[in-house]
Amino acid sequence: MNNIRRGWCPSLFKPMETGDGFLCRIKPFFSSITSDQARFIAELSEQYGNGYINLSQKGNLQLRGFTRENVDIAIPKVIQAHLGSNDANMEEKRNIMIAPLWDLDPSRNADVYHIAHELQNALEARPEIHPLTGKFSFLIDGGEEYGLRNVYADVNIRAYDKSWIIQLGHDENVIICDRQDLVKMALEITQFCKNHQLKRLLNPENTKLYLQQISYPTIDYKNNDHYHSLPIGYVQLPTSSIVHVGVPFGLLKASQLFHLADVADQFGNGTVRFTPWRSIILPHCSKEALLDLSDFIVTAEDPRLRIILCPGKPFCMQGQQATIEDVVSLFLIWKKQTRILHMSGCAKGCASPQINAVTLCATQEGYNLVFDGKADQDTSYQNLKLTEIINLLQKDSQSLH
Numbered sequence: 001m002n003n004i005r006r007g008w009c010p011s012l013f014k015p016m017e018t019g020d021g022f023l024c025r026i027k028p029f030f031s032s033i034t035s036d037q038a039r040f041i042a043e044l045s046e047q048y049g050n051g052y053i054n055l056s057q058k059g060n061l062q063l064r065g066f067t068r069e070n071v072d073i074a075i076p077k078v079i080q081a082h083l084g085s086n087d088a089n090m091e092e093k094r095n096i097m098i099a100p101l102w103d104l105d106p107s108r109n110a111d112v113y114h115i116a117h118e119l120q121n122a123l124e125a126r127p128e129i130h131p132l133t134g135k136f137s138f139l140i141d142g143g144e145e146y147g148l149r150n151v152y153a154d155v156n157i158r159a160y161d162k163s164w165i166i167q168l169g170h171d172e173n174v175i176i177c178d179r180q181d182l183v184k185m186a187l188e189i190t191q192f193c194k195n196h197q198l199k200r201l202l203n204p205e206n207t208k209l210y211l212q213q214i215s216y217p218t219i220d221y222k223n224n225d226h227y228h229s230l231p232i233g234y235v236q237l238p239t240s241s242i243v244h245v246g247v248p249f250g251l252l253k254a255s256q257l258f259h260l261a262d263v264a265d266q267f268g269n270g271t272v273r274f275t276p277w278r279s280i281i282l283p284h285c286s287k288e289a290l291l292d293l294s295d296f297i298v299t300a301e302d303p304r305l306r307i308i309l310c311p312g313k314p315f316c317m318q319g320q321q322a323t324i325e326d327v328v329s330l331f332l333i334w335k336k337q338t339r340i341l342h343m344s345g346c347a348k349g350c351a352s353p354q355i356n357a358v359t360l361c362a363t364q365e366g367y368n369l370v371f372d373g374k375a376d377q378d379t380s381y382q383n384l385k386l387t388e389i390i391n392l393l394q395k396d397s398q399s400l401h
Helices: 035-048 068-080 088-093 111-125 179-195 204-211 254-267 287-292 323-330 386-400
Strands: 016-018 021-026 032-034 052-055 061-066 096-098 138-141 155-160 163-168 173-177 218-220 233-236 241-246 251-253 271-274 279-282 307-309 341-344 356-362 367-373 381-384
Touching (some): 021 035, 021 068, 032 035, 035 052, 035 061, 035 068, 035 271, 088 111, 111 138, 111 179, 155 173, 163 204, 233 287, 241 287, 251 254, 254 271, 254 287, 307 323, 323 341, 323 386, 367 386, 381 386
Parallel strands (some): 096 138, 138 155, 341 356
Antiparallel strands (some): 016 021, 021 061, 032 271, 052 061, 052 251, 155 163, 163 173, 173 218, 233 241, 271 279, 367 381
16 A cells, blocks of 8 residues: 555646546745735635635645636636736745744744745746656745744755754755855755656655765754744734634635634734644734634644544545544544544545554545554554444553543
8 A cells, every 4th residue: 555646736827636626726925815815715716616725734725626617717816816926837836935923933033034035036037947846845944933843845944053954855964054055055956856857855765866966064963953833822922912723624614714814804914824734823913813713723622633634535536435524523532632643535645644643544445543654554453434443542542642
């Protein structure tokens, strides 16, 4: 099972067909939109799709249920709303992540936003530099308290000891780089990948191939910084306050986005930000907003925060079971857990390719249960019913706390 190929990454100009139609992917610039843009996206989803929107781990929005013709209608509208690039190649490679609280974080780094803009402008000015896959991504980590230290892209630009390093994928051999050379180096790395037919630098073998041929100074780097997860609910920061809400399983209804835009206008500053954790931030927002957000996750005790779910059947053509319906029966057993449960609609495990404490992989007959593994791993617990899974998890709950 462990040689299954995951799906490619759709873009605005290259939609991907799924079980409920085509995905129309919108990449908000640095994952932030205005309330008017939020209403535009919600209206687009209702008018041309089926009213469902997936949040991605890159802070993107995937509008579901489009026909191919409706995607073509949507493209110019998205560009006109300043939510997409005019050029298809630029739109595909415009995958640059920065911390959602880059300007509000207690440990914010003023250079982060400037580096992101410089990189975006450089990619636009150099159309010949183009990754081989739309999944290739960049990350600028300024060392924020609620930042991206535990998030990894293909090219990770990280603040380090009053300087900067470039980390390729998860590799612990990193390149020391001056601030003024960061963008130049990122472009060089991207071009090397294209020249050598390397799709991803999250593949360790590809990373080693690049590092073996460079003469730049490198150091050994271990991510030992204590990671602070951004609390759910109302968060008071030194210079402002925010409301941070979870989106159950990253699946948002257009009606919820309409409502969120109104709340952002009434209680916040009229903007909405999307995180790599499939959650949403309302910046400069008062605590009263939480009273109007009951259909989101607003408390840290909610078990859905510790369950990762793909849409499953019928949303995905590969989906073997209706995961969104089935997961409800697991809420009670997972209520007091602190580790992650991943429920995958098939063996591709797209929603969480990494190792998790518990993984349920849908099959035609039920679910395979994997402890401390991935969706595509072999296991002795195969084709189980949900009642059988609950019994096994109850027996094993002591070791999972």
